[in-house]
Amino acid sequence: MKKTKAFRLGDLQLRIMKVLWEHPDATVADVLAALGPNADLAYTTIATMLRKMEERGLVAHRVDGRSFLYHAAVGEAEISHGMTSHLVDRLFEGSLADVVSHLLTTREVSRDELRELEKLIAAKKKQL
Amino acid sequence: MKKTKAFRLGDLQLRIMKVLWEHPDATVADVLAALGPNADLAYTTIATMLRKMEERGLVAHRVDGRSFLYHAAVGEAEISHGMTSHLVDRLFEGSLADVVSHLLTTREVSRDELRELEKLIAAKKKQL
DNA sequence: CGTTTAATACTACCATAGTAATACTACCGC
């Protein structure tokens, strides 16, 4: 069993994963560019993070000439699921209703969004 | 402004906060006991964590004889909101529908829970 | 060919979370 512990991703690591999910086979320079100039990071910072993340099994690379082409080694669904479940379990004891209730009371919600939610729930209901 | 950065709580820290929200004015021994014997931690581990958390402004204490009585210095709502928002923003770009959709597809959901969610949404709708 | 240069590798910090042993200290019971 792998048991990647696919939660516990730092902010930068998650941003890098997002880049790799969208652009597989990215070089260090590609990732740095994709993070945008707002994220004022050194080239070597990204390179180091990618190496550390590869150690952890989050990403992998293949060689292309002198360059490494990195790609995500775990899917977005797995990470999302891991991180979300972790939070829901830790903070709301796994109660779905508690999470949604919390979200509805603490965030700005538009009428459109509410309609969207109703649709989601109706669909799920039919599926049961 | 304090800007407590009220997310980024480790697991143990969150468990301690939960204890203090339920039992204010708890001693180190009280917290340790409340965490249960399953959590096999040393007395000094809790004491150290509490001191570190006090440095960060998460908890505070008052003196009672030789003992410190600890209480939470930030509310449960603030922590929940901070942690949840952080995750929703980082992982789902702030989209409520995306979060709920994800929760519905990745977790076991009972018909009762769905009904509960519908009720929550209906209530919110009326409130707008 | 030799030199610039672009790539990775190595090393080194700092911060925070978690964990705990050890040291100090003051009260309480005898």
Place this chain on the structure above:
DNA sequence: GCGGTAGTATTACTATGGTAGTATTAAACG
């Protein structure tokens, strides 16, 4: 009053995330 004990204080160590400088190497260009 003295010693045990119940507290806190100090110190320390591991792991991980973030950040980046320096070293090395190999390719490319003239």
